[in-house]
Amino acid sequence: MRLYWELFWTFAKMGACTFGGGYAMLPILQREVVEKKGWATDEELTDYYAIGQCTPGVIAVNTATFIGCKYKGWLGGVAATLGVVFPSIIIISVIATFLTNFADIPVVQHALAGVNACVVALIASSVIKLGKSTVKDALTAVIFLVVLVLAFFVGLSPALLILAAGVVGYAAKQIFHYSGGKKGEGN
Amino acid sequence: MVLLRLFFEFAKTGLFAVGGGLATIPFLQDLGARTGWFTNSELTTMIAVSESTPGPMGVNMATYVGFKIAGVHHIPGVIGAAVATLGLIFPSIVIILIIAGFLQKFRQSKAVEAVFYGLRPASTALIASAGLTVAAAVLVTVGGEAVHTLAIHWPALILAAAVFIAMRYTPLKKLHPIVFIGVSALLGAVLRF
Numbered sequence: 172m173r174l175y176w177e178l179f180w181t182f183a184k185m186g187a188c189t190f191g192g193g194y195a196m197l198p199i200l201q202r203e204v205v206e207k208k209g210w211a212t213d214e215e216l217t218d219y220y221a222i223g224q225c226t227p228g229v230i231a232v233n234t235a236t237f238i239g240c241k242y243k244g245w246l247g248g249v250a251a252t253l254g255v256v257f258p259s260i261i262i263i264s265v266i267a268t269f270l271t272n273f274a275d276i277p278v279v280q281h282a283l284a285g286v287n288a289c290v291v292a293l294i295a296s297s298v299i300k301l302g303k304s305t306v307k308d309a310l311t312a313v314i315f316l317v318v319l320v321l322a323f324f325v326g327l328s329p330a331l332l333i334l335a336a337g338v339v340g341y342a343a344k345q346i347f348h349y350s351g352g353k354k355g356e357g358n
Numbered sequence: 359m360v361l362l363r364l365f366f367e368f369a370k371t372g373l374f375a376v377g378g379g380l381a382t383i384p385f386l387q388d389l390g391a392r393t394g395w396f397t398n399s400e401l402t403t404m405i406a407v408s409e410s411t412p413g414p415m416g417v418n419m420a421t422y423v424g425f426k427i428a429g430v431h432h433i434p435g436v437i438g439a440a441v442a443t444l445g446l447i448f449p450s451i452v453i454i455l456i457i458a459g460f461l462q463k464f465r466q467s468k469a470v471e472a473v474f475y476g477l478r479p480a481s482t483a484l485i486a487s488a489g490l491t492v493a494a495a496v497l498v499t500v501g502g503e504a505v506h507t508l509a510i511h512w513p514a515l516i517l518a519a520a521v522f523i524a525m526r527y528t529p530l531k532k533l534h535p536i537v538f539i540g541v542s543a544l545l546g547a548v549l550r551f
Contacts, residue, residue: 186412186413186414186417187412187413188412188535188536188539189412189413190410190411190412190539191409191415191492192415192416192488193414194485194488194489194492195492196414197485198535199534199535199536202534214478217478217481217482217485218461218474218478218481220481220484220485221474221477221478221480221481221484222454222457224376224481224484225376226450226453226454226457227372227373227374227375227376227449227450227453228372228373228375228376228416228446228447228449228450228453228454229372229375229382229415229417229446229447229450231414231417232414232416232446232447232450232451233450236450236451236454236455236458237454237458240454240458240459241458241462245455248451248454248455248458252447252451255414255417256413256414256417256421256443256447258412258413259411259413259414259418259421259443260436260439260440260443261436262412262413263407263408263411263413263418263421263422263425264421264425264435264436264439266407266411267407267422267425267435268435271403273407273410273411274403274406274407274409275406278547279410280410281546281547281549281550282543282544282547283409283410283543283546284496284514284546285517285542285543285544285545285546285547286539286543286546287492287495287496287514288496288497288513288514288515288517288518288521288542288546289517289521289538289539289541289543290492290496290539291489291492291496291497291518292517292518292519292520292521292522292525292538293521293525293535293538293539294485294486294488294489294492295489295493295522296522296525296526297485298482298485298486298489299526301482301485302479302482304478305478305479305481305482306479310476311475311478311479312479314476314479314480315479315480315486316483317483318479318480318483318487319486319487322483322484322487323486323487323490323491329484330376332480332483332484333480333481333484335480336476336477336479336480336481337473337476337477337480338473338476339476340472340473340475340476340477341469341472341473341476343472343475343476344471344475344476345469345472
Protein backbone atom coordinates (compact mmCIF):
# COMPACT_ATOMS: atom_id res chain seq x y z
CA MET A 172 0.00 0.00 0.00
CA ARG A 173 2.83 2.36 0.91
CA LEU A 174 4.39 1.88 -2.54
CA TYR A 175 1.13 2.76 -4.33
CA TRP A 176 0.88 5.86 -2.18
CA GLU A 177 4.49 6.72 -3.05
CA LEU A 178 3.64 6.41 -6.77
CA PHE A 179 0.53 8.55 -6.38
CA TRP A 180 2.33 11.23 -4.39
CA THR A 181 5.43 11.37 -6.64
CA PHE A 182 3.29 11.78 -9.74
CA ALA A 183 0.99 14.28 -8.03
CA LYS A 184 4.05 16.42 -7.29
CA MET A 185 5.13 16.16 -10.92
CA GLY A 186 1.65 17.03 -12.16
CA ALA A 187 1.70 20.15 -10.00
CA CYS A 188 5.12 21.20 -11.36
CA THR A 189 4.38 20.76 -15.07
CA PHE A 190 3.46 23.73 -17.23
CA GLY A 191 2.31 23.01 -20.78
CA GLY A 192 2.24 19.60 -22.37
CA GLY A 193 3.92 16.30 -21.64
CA TYR A 194 7.21 17.55 -23.03
CA ALA A 195 7.52 20.12 -20.29
CA MET A 196 7.19 17.27 -17.79
CA LEU A 197 10.17 15.39 -19.22
CA PRO A 198 12.94 17.21 -17.31
CA ILE A 199 11.06 16.67 -14.05
CA LEU A 200 10.44 13.00 -14.89
CA GLN A 201 14.15 12.53 -15.56
CA ARG A 202 15.04 14.03 -12.20
CA GLU A 203 12.38 12.29 -10.10
CA VAL A 204 11.84 8.94 -11.79
CA VAL A 205 15.20 8.19 -13.42
CA GLU A 206 17.75 9.88 -11.17
CA LYS A 207 16.05 9.87 -7.75
CA LYS A 208 13.75 6.83 -7.65
CA GLY A 209 15.32 4.61 -10.30
CA TRP A 210 11.86 3.48 -11.50
CA ALA A 211 12.90 3.74 -15.18
CA THR A 212 15.95 4.48 -17.33
CA ASP A 213 16.42 7.32 -19.85
CA GLU A 214 15.98 4.78 -22.64
CA GLU A 215 12.72 3.49 -21.22
CA LEU A 216 11.49 7.06 -20.90
CA THR A 217 12.09 7.64 -24.62
CA ASP A 218 10.27 4.37 -25.35
CA TYR A 219 7.27 5.54 -23.34
CA TYR A 220 7.24 8.90 -25.08
CA ALA A 221 7.46 7.16 -28.46
CA ILE A 222 4.51 4.92 -27.64
CA GLY A 223 2.64 7.82 -26.01
CA GLN A 224 2.81 9.70 -29.34
CA CYS A 225 1.15 6.88 -31.27
CA THR A 226 -1.51 5.89 -28.74
CA PRO A 227 -4.64 7.76 -27.70
CA GLY A 228 -4.55 10.08 -24.75
CA VAL A 229 -2.36 12.72 -23.17
CA ILE A 230 1.37 11.92 -23.32
CA ALA A 231 2.08 12.85 -19.70
CA VAL A 232 -0.73 10.58 -18.55
CA ASN A 233 0.38 7.69 -20.75
CA THR A 234 3.94 7.97 -19.44
CA ALA A 235 2.70 7.94 -15.85
CA THR A 236 0.67 4.78 -16.54
CA PHE A 237 3.72 3.08 -18.05
CA ILE A 238 6.08 3.90 -15.21
CA GLY A 239 3.58 2.96 -12.50
CA CYS A 240 2.80 -0.28 -14.30
CA LYS A 241 6.46 -1.19 -14.70
CA TYR A 242 7.15 -0.53 -11.02
CA LYS A 243 4.04 -2.02 -9.37
CA GLY A 244 1.83 -3.73 -11.98
CA TRP A 245 -1.52 -2.47 -13.22
CA LEU A 246 -2.58 -1.04 -9.85
CA GLY A 247 0.67 0.91 -9.82
CA GLY A 248 -0.22 2.24 -13.27
CA VAL A 249 -3.59 3.41 -12.00
CA ALA A 250 -2.07 4.98 -8.86
CA ALA A 251 0.53 6.94 -10.86
CA THR A 252 -2.09 8.09 -13.37
CA LEU A 253 -4.52 9.29 -10.72
CA GLY A 254 -1.59 11.06 -9.07
CA VAL A 255 -0.61 12.99 -12.18
CA VAL A 256 -4.16 14.32 -12.77
CA PHE A 257 -4.99 15.04 -9.11
CA PRO A 258 -3.41 18.52 -8.85
CA SER A 259 -5.15 19.63 -12.07
CA ILE A 260 -8.56 18.81 -10.64
CA ILE A 261 -7.88 20.82 -7.49
CA ILE A 262 -6.10 23.78 -9.10
CA ILE A 263 -8.54 24.20 -11.99
CA SER A 264 -11.54 23.89 -9.68
CA VAL A 265 -10.17 26.67 -7.49
CA ILE A 266 -9.34 28.91 -10.44
CA ALA A 267 -12.65 28.25 -12.19
CA THR A 268 -14.47 29.21 -9.00
CA PHE A 269 -12.62 32.38 -8.07
CA LEU A 270 -10.59 33.61 -11.04
CA THR A 271 -12.37 33.24 -14.34
CA ASN A 272 -10.08 35.91 -15.83
CA PHE A 273 -6.96 34.19 -14.45
CA ALA A 274 -5.17 33.99 -17.79
CA ASP A 275 -5.68 37.73 -18.43
CA ILE A 276 -4.03 38.92 -15.22
CA PRO A 277 -0.84 40.76 -16.32
CA VAL A 278 1.38 39.33 -13.58
CA VAL A 279 0.28 35.80 -14.55
CA GLN A 280 1.14 36.48 -18.18
CA HIS A 281 4.58 37.87 -17.28
CA ALA A 282 5.35 34.98 -14.94
CA LEU A 283 4.30 32.50 -17.64
CA ALA A 284 6.55 34.14 -20.21
CA GLY A 285 9.40 33.56 -17.77
CA VAL A 286 8.36 29.94 -17.19
CA ASN A 287 8.14 29.29 -20.93
CA ALA A 288 11.67 30.62 -21.52
CA CYS A 289 12.86 28.31 -18.75
CA VAL A 290 10.99 25.35 -20.25
CA VAL A 291 12.88 25.86 -23.53
CA ALA A 292 16.17 25.45 -21.66
CA LEU A 293 14.88 22.46 -19.67
CA ILE A 294 13.72 20.62 -22.79
CA ALA A 295 17.01 21.35 -24.56
CA SER A 296 18.90 19.89 -21.64
CA SER A 297 16.63 16.83 -21.56
CA VAL A 298 17.10 16.21 -25.27
CA ILE A 299 20.88 16.23 -24.84
CA LYS A 300 20.62 13.74 -21.96
CA LEU A 301 18.28 11.45 -23.91
CA GLY A 302 20.35 11.78 -27.09
CA LYS A 303 23.36 10.33 -25.31
CA SER A 304 21.56 7.02 -24.86
CA THR A 305 19.43 6.98 -28.01
CA VAL A 306 21.69 8.41 -30.76
CA LYS A 307 24.51 5.90 -30.72
CA ASP A 308 25.79 5.46 -34.27
CA ALA A 309 25.52 6.76 -37.83
CA LEU A 310 22.07 5.31 -38.51
CA THR A 311 20.45 6.59 -35.31
CA ALA A 312 22.02 10.02 -35.98
CA VAL A 313 20.45 10.04 -39.45
CA ILE A 314 17.06 8.99 -38.03
CA PHE A 315 17.27 11.77 -35.44
CA LEU A 316 18.06 14.46 -38.02
CA VAL A 317 15.54 13.30 -40.62
CA VAL A 318 12.72 13.04 -38.07
CA LEU A 319 13.60 16.43 -36.58
CA VAL A 320 13.43 18.09 -40.01
CA LEU A 321 10.24 16.28 -41.05
CA ALA A 322 8.50 17.05 -37.74
CA PHE A 323 9.56 20.67 -37.28
CA PHE A 324 9.80 22.02 -40.83
CA VAL A 325 7.43 19.76 -42.76
CA GLY A 326 5.00 19.11 -39.92
CA LEU A 327 4.47 15.40 -40.55
CA SER A 328 2.43 13.50 -37.98
CA PRO A 329 4.47 12.23 -34.98
CA ALA A 330 2.72 8.86 -35.03
CA LEU A 331 3.68 8.35 -38.67
CA LEU A 332 7.31 9.28 -38.02
CA ILE A 333 7.55 6.98 -35.00
CA LEU A 334 6.13 4.05 -36.97
CA ALA A 335 8.47 4.69 -39.92
CA ALA A 336 11.49 4.89 -37.63
CA GLY A 337 10.50 1.60 -36.00
CA VAL A 338 10.33 -0.04 -39.42
CA VAL A 339 13.75 1.37 -40.36
CA GLY A 340 15.25 0.08 -37.11
CA TYR A 341 13.72 -3.33 -37.64
CA ALA A 342 14.92 -3.53 -41.25
CA ALA A 343 18.44 -2.39 -40.37
CA LYS A 344 18.90 -4.80 -37.49
CA GLN A 345 16.90 -7.86 -38.48
CA ILE A 346 17.19 -7.85 -42.26
CA PHE A 347 20.50 -6.14 -43.05
CA HIS A 348 22.24 -6.94 -39.75
CA TYR A 349 23.42 -3.37 -39.35
CA SER A 350 25.93 -3.20 -36.50
CA GLY A 351 26.53 0.56 -36.29
CA GLY A 352 30.25 0.03 -36.65
CA LYS A 353 30.56 -1.01 -33.01
CA LYS A 354 31.41 -4.53 -32.03
CA GLY A 355 28.91 -6.41 -29.94
CA GLU A 356 25.88 -4.67 -31.45
CA GLY A 357 23.54 -6.28 -33.96
CA ASN A 358 24.06 -9.86 -35.10
CA MET B 359 -27.69 11.74 -16.24
CA VAL B 360 -25.27 14.47 -17.14
CA LEU B 361 -22.31 12.96 -15.26
CA LEU B 362 -22.52 9.73 -17.24
CA ARG B 363 -22.70 11.70 -20.44
CA LEU B 364 -19.72 13.76 -19.32
CA PHE B 365 -17.68 10.64 -18.61
CA PHE B 366 -18.64 9.11 -21.94
CA GLU B 367 -17.94 12.24 -24.00
CA PHE B 368 -14.49 12.64 -22.47
CA ALA B 369 -13.72 8.94 -22.81
CA LYS B 370 -14.41 9.41 -26.52
CA THR B 371 -12.07 12.40 -26.65
CA GLY B 372 -9.40 10.42 -24.78
CA LEU B 373 -9.79 7.52 -27.18
CA PHE B 374 -9.51 9.50 -30.40
CA ALA B 375 -7.17 12.36 -29.53
CA VAL B 376 -3.76 10.92 -30.39
CA GLY B 377 -0.76 13.00 -29.36
CA GLY B 378 -0.56 15.81 -26.85
CA GLY B 379 -3.15 17.99 -25.16
CA LEU B 380 -3.53 20.19 -28.22
CA ALA B 381 -5.02 17.21 -30.04
CA THR B 382 -8.04 17.38 -27.72
CA ILE B 383 -9.07 20.87 -28.87
CA PRO B 384 -10.91 19.92 -32.10
CA PHE B 385 -12.86 17.31 -30.12
CA LEU B 386 -13.83 19.85 -27.50
CA GLN B 387 -14.94 22.32 -30.18
CA ASP B 388 -17.17 19.60 -31.57
CA LEU B 389 -18.47 18.76 -28.09
CA GLY B 390 -19.37 22.40 -27.42
CA ALA B 391 -21.13 22.72 -30.76
CA ARG B 392 -23.15 19.52 -30.28
CA THR B 393 -24.19 20.01 -26.67
CA GLY B 394 -24.23 23.77 -26.22
CA TRP B 395 -22.41 23.26 -22.90
CA PHE B 396 -19.91 26.01 -23.74
CA THR B 397 -19.24 28.45 -26.57
CA ASN B 398 -16.09 28.75 -28.66
CA SER B 399 -15.06 31.90 -26.82
CA GLU B 400 -15.45 30.11 -23.47
CA LEU B 401 -13.29 27.36 -24.91
CA THR B 402 -10.62 29.92 -25.76
CA THR B 403 -10.62 31.06 -22.13
CA MET B 404 -10.34 27.45 -21.00
CA ILE B 405 -7.36 26.86 -23.30
CA ALA B 406 -5.64 29.96 -21.94
CA VAL B 407 -6.24 28.89 -18.33
CA SER B 408 -5.12 25.31 -19.08
CA GLU B 409 -1.90 26.59 -20.55
CA SER B 410 -1.20 28.92 -17.68
CA THR B 411 -1.81 26.51 -14.80
CA PRO B 412 0.26 23.51 -13.68
CA GLY B 413 -0.60 20.08 -15.02
CA PRO B 414 -0.69 18.46 -18.45
CA MET B 415 -2.72 20.67 -20.77
CA GLY B 416 -5.12 17.97 -22.00
CA VAL B 417 -5.99 17.05 -18.43
CA ASN B 418 -6.52 20.69 -17.47
CA MET B 419 -8.87 21.13 -20.42
CA ALA B 420 -11.00 18.17 -19.36
CA THR B 421 -11.01 19.36 -15.75
CA TYR B 422 -12.07 22.88 -16.69
CA VAL B 423 -14.79 21.81 -19.12
CA GLY B 424 -16.11 19.25 -16.59
CA PHE B 425 -16.21 21.92 -13.90
CA LYS B 426 -18.15 24.35 -16.08
CA ILE B 427 -20.65 21.78 -17.34
CA ALA B 428 -21.39 20.52 -13.83
CA GLY B 429 -22.04 24.12 -12.83
CA VAL B 430 -24.57 24.52 -15.65
CA HIS B 431 -26.45 21.51 -14.24
CA HIS B 432 -26.24 22.62 -10.57
CA ILE B 433 -23.81 19.88 -9.60
CA PRO B 434 -20.70 20.78 -7.53
CA GLY B 435 -18.04 21.71 -10.08
CA VAL B 436 -15.30 19.61 -8.58
CA ILE B 437 -17.38 16.45 -9.17
CA GLY B 438 -17.78 17.34 -12.84
CA ALA B 439 -14.06 18.08 -13.02
CA ALA B 440 -13.18 14.68 -11.57
CA VAL B 441 -15.67 12.78 -13.76
CA ALA B 442 -14.50 14.44 -17.00
CA THR B 443 -10.85 13.84 -16.13
CA LEU B 444 -11.45 10.18 -15.24
CA GLY B 445 -13.32 9.81 -18.53
CA LEU B 446 -10.43 11.34 -20.46
CA ILE B 447 -7.80 9.06 -18.95
CA PHE B 448 -9.86 5.87 -18.87
CA PRO B 449 -9.24 4.64 -22.46
CA SER B 450 -5.54 5.45 -22.37
CA ILE B 451 -5.02 3.66 -19.04
CA VAL B 452 -6.57 0.51 -20.49
CA ILE B 453 -4.59 0.72 -23.73
CA ILE B 454 -1.27 1.51 -22.05
CA LEU B 455 -1.69 -1.30 -19.50
CA ILE B 456 -2.19 -3.75 -22.38
CA ILE B 457 0.86 -2.42 -24.25
CA ALA B 458 2.95 -2.41 -21.06
CA GLY B 459 2.07 -6.07 -20.47
CA PHE B 460 3.05 -6.86 -24.03
CA LEU B 461 6.31 -4.93 -23.69
CA GLN B 462 7.32 -6.74 -20.51
CA LYS B 463 6.76 -10.05 -22.22
CA PHE B 464 8.63 -9.28 -25.43
CA ARG B 465 11.26 -6.87 -24.10
CA GLN B 466 14.05 -9.39 -24.65
CA SER B 467 12.98 -10.26 -28.18
CA LYS B 468 15.52 -9.25 -30.84
CA ALA B 469 12.76 -8.02 -33.13
CA VAL B 470 11.25 -5.67 -30.52
CA GLU B 471 14.73 -4.45 -29.57
CA ALA B 472 15.41 -3.71 -33.27
CA VAL B 473 12.18 -1.70 -33.57
CA PHE B 474 13.04 0.34 -30.49
CA TYR B 475 16.56 0.91 -31.77
CA GLY B 476 15.03 2.90 -34.65
CA LEU B 477 12.21 4.35 -32.60
CA ARG B 478 14.29 5.93 -29.81
CA PRO B 479 16.21 8.49 -31.89
CA ALA B 480 12.89 9.37 -33.59
CA SER B 481 11.24 9.89 -30.21
CA THR B 482 14.17 12.06 -29.10
CA ALA B 483 13.86 14.08 -32.33
CA LEU B 484 10.14 14.65 -31.73
CA ILE B 485 10.88 15.96 -28.26
CA ALA B 486 13.54 18.25 -29.78
CA SER B 487 10.99 19.41 -32.36
CA ALA B 488 8.47 20.21 -29.63
CA GLY B 489 11.21 22.15 -27.84
CA LEU B 490 11.93 24.10 -31.02
CA THR B 491 8.23 24.91 -31.39
CA VAL B 492 8.14 26.31 -27.85
CA ALA B 493 11.41 28.15 -28.50
CA ALA B 494 10.06 29.68 -31.70
CA ALA B 495 6.95 30.89 -29.89
CA VAL B 496 8.74 32.24 -26.83
CA LEU B 497 12.08 33.56 -28.05
CA VAL B 498 11.29 35.18 -31.40
CA THR B 499 8.44 36.84 -33.24
CA VAL B 500 8.41 36.19 -36.96
CA GLY B 501 6.70 38.75 -39.14
CA GLY B 502 5.68 41.83 -37.22
CA GLU B 503 5.76 45.14 -39.09
CA ALA B 504 7.55 44.07 -42.25
CA VAL B 505 6.87 40.53 -43.39
CA HIS B 506 10.33 38.99 -43.24
CA THR B 507 11.50 40.53 -40.01
CA LEU B 508 12.47 38.49 -37.03
CA ALA B 509 12.18 40.13 -33.63
CA ILE B 510 14.15 38.47 -30.86
CA HIS B 511 12.75 38.60 -27.33
CA TRP B 512 16.06 39.35 -25.66
CA PRO B 513 14.98 38.94 -22.00
CA ALA B 514 13.46 35.51 -22.74
CA LEU B 515 16.46 34.46 -24.81
CA ILE B 516 18.93 35.55 -22.13
CA LEU B 517 16.92 33.80 -19.41
CA ALA B 518 16.71 30.57 -21.45
CA ALA B 519 20.45 30.67 -22.15
CA ALA B 520 21.25 31.37 -18.49
CA VAL B 521 19.06 28.49 -17.28
CA PHE B 522 20.59 26.15 -19.85
CA ILE B 523 24.17 27.03 -18.87
CA ALA B 524 23.37 26.93 -15.16
CA MET B 525 21.77 23.50 -15.26
CA ARG B 526 24.37 21.89 -17.50
CA TYR B 527 27.73 23.44 -16.66
CA THR B 528 27.56 24.82 -13.13
CA PRO B 529 27.11 23.24 -9.68
CA LEU B 530 23.50 24.51 -9.89
CA LYS B 531 22.73 21.47 -12.03
CA LYS B 532 22.10 19.56 -8.80
CA LEU B 533 19.03 21.74 -8.20
CA HIS B 534 15.58 20.37 -8.98
CA PRO B 535 14.12 21.64 -12.28
CA ILE B 536 11.21 23.17 -10.36
CA VAL B 537 13.65 25.63 -8.73
CA PHE B 538 14.58 26.95 -12.18
CA ILE B 539 10.89 27.15 -13.13
CA GLY B 540 10.05 29.04 -9.93
CA VAL B 541 12.91 31.52 -10.29
CA SER B 542 11.99 32.08 -13.95
CA ALA B 543 8.35 32.77 -13.04
CA LEU B 544 9.51 35.29 -10.46
CA LEU B 545 11.91 36.98 -12.91
CA GLY B 546 9.19 37.06 -15.56
CA ALA B 547 6.72 38.68 -13.15
CA VAL B 548 9.18 41.19 -11.69
CA LEU B 549 10.89 42.17 -14.95
CA ARG B 550 7.59 42.16 -16.89
CA PHE B 551 8.58 39.80 -19.68
